[in-house]
Amino acid sequence: MYGYELHHIRSAELIRRAEHQRLVREAIRGRRAARREAAERSAHGSAETESHTFRLRRHRPPHAA
Secondary structure, rough: OOOHHHHHHHHHHHHHHHHHHHHHHHHHHHHHHHHHHHHHHHHHHHHOOOOOOOOOOOOOOOOOO
C-alpha cells in the first residue's frame, strides 16, 4: 500500500512540475512575441521617416600587384 501511495505522490508532483514548466514556456514565448512585435513596429516607423541610407557593400579580394 505504501508503494502505491508513493507512486501517486510522485505522479502528482511530476504533473505539477510539467504544468509549471509549460506556464513558464508560455510566458517566455509571450514576452518574445511582444518584444519582436515592438521591434518590428519601431523598425517600420523609422524606415518610413528616414531615407534609404543602408547599402550592401560587396567585399572584393585585393588585386595582385
